[in-house]
Structure formats: C-alpha cells, structure tokens
Amino acid sequence: EGAVESVELADGRSIPADLVILGLGMKPNAALAKEAGLALNDQGAILVDQYMRTNDRDIFAVGDCAEKKCFFTGKDAPILLASTAAMEAKIAGSNAFQLRLVRANKGTISTFSTKVFGSTYASAGLTESQAKAEGFTYMVGEYDTMDRHPGSLPDAQKVHIKLLFSKCSGVILGAQIYGGDTVAEIVNILSLAITSGMTATELNTFQTATHPLVSASPIAYPINAAAMNALATNCNHLNQGLVI
Known part of the structure; x- marks a missing residue:
C-alpha cells in the first residue's frame, strides 16, 4: 500500500516502524559568493569574522550560507537554525551601519524548539554527549x-x-527540556543564561514570576530546581538531602 513497515539497518536488523523521519542535512548555497571571489571554508560556507564580515570588508554574510563557530570551542559548527541566523543578522546590520557599539558574534549555541505529536522539545548549548566528547568536566541536574x-x-x-x-566553575553549558508549550519560552531563558555565563548558584536563586494558571510553582520551577539538584549532588559542601 506504499506505507512504511520497517527500517532495515546495515547489520541486517529490521526495526518495525510506521513513521520514518530522514535527517539528510543541508549544504550552504554560496555559489554567488564564490563567483564574487569571497573565501569559503571546507564545507562551502562563506568565511566570516566575529563581526560577520567576509574577506571583502564591504560585504557581510549571515544565515545558512555563512560559516558558524561553536560558542564553547570555537570549532566549525554547521548549525542551520533561525535562532542563529537572526542573531547574525542583528550583528551584521549593526556593524554595517557603523553604530557606536560594535557587535560581535561569540558563536552559536544551537538554540531551538520544536513540537512533535503534542509535545514540545527544546535545547540550547551542549548535550551531555557533546560535553563528554569535548573533554568538559561537568555536572548534571535534572x-x-x-x-x-x-x-x-x-x-x-x-x-x-x-x-x-x-x-x-558552575557555569551552565547546556540545557534540554521537553513537555508542554511553556518549554519553548523556558529554553529562551536558558539561552540567555548560557551566553551570559550564568552559574548553577545564580540559576538556583534567580527570581521567577509565576501564576497557577500559566507556570510551574515557584518552589518547583524547573530551572531553579534542576540547578539545585546539580549543586546538591556534585558539591561536597552541600547536603545530599537537598536533592528535590
């Protein structure tokens, strides 16, 4: 009937499925930039500096065609997200018009949110597997x-x-959340926390505006509580009984 029934793996195993999502990736469309003599990186993205300038100082590049760097490591990070592109555009626009305060791109933290079958999923910064691969010594709070x-x-x-x-240092490295629609706004708070270098102690104690009909309880707000659990289970000077 043309409907998918399973996915066959390279090792011969078959996994039953009635839905398959393909993540094939994307390539930067930088043909025009190449024709104009702009420098490209190994992935074909336009090389830019922290001010979003190309090797031609009168030309700026932003969005999926422009090179991306990781906020934490400075390594190439081909993250094609609207959140990153919007940030780059604001930086380029400010610098192109020579505003008094020069804006610089510190790198992408891959902030995104999405909704699948009624549940919202969001992420910002490093995942645990990425932190481990990069050699970070980290602690987790859930x-x-x-x-x-x-x-x-x-x-x-x-x-x-x-x-x-x-x-x-206690500085936040990453966040992942899933649940209802409030998740999409919670991750925006965490995006700011990551780029501002906030610590677990600061996130545990920051003040929240809550209401029964629109948010979690002030004594069980997810950011505060997860930060508290990270501190309580990883810092010897705190009582283990503080985990909530």
Missing part, C-alpha cells in the same frame, strides 16, 4: 515538574529538564 500548579489543573503538562554545568 528535574520533573508540572507546568501549572497544582498539577491537577486542567491542561497541566509534565515538564522534564536537564541542565549541564561546568563542575569546576
């Missing part, structure tokens, strides 16, 4: 809560959050 309080309210949905911090 927490489950409801996005309304009490959780028995109509339309309340469960939220799960995972935060990664540097074990030495």
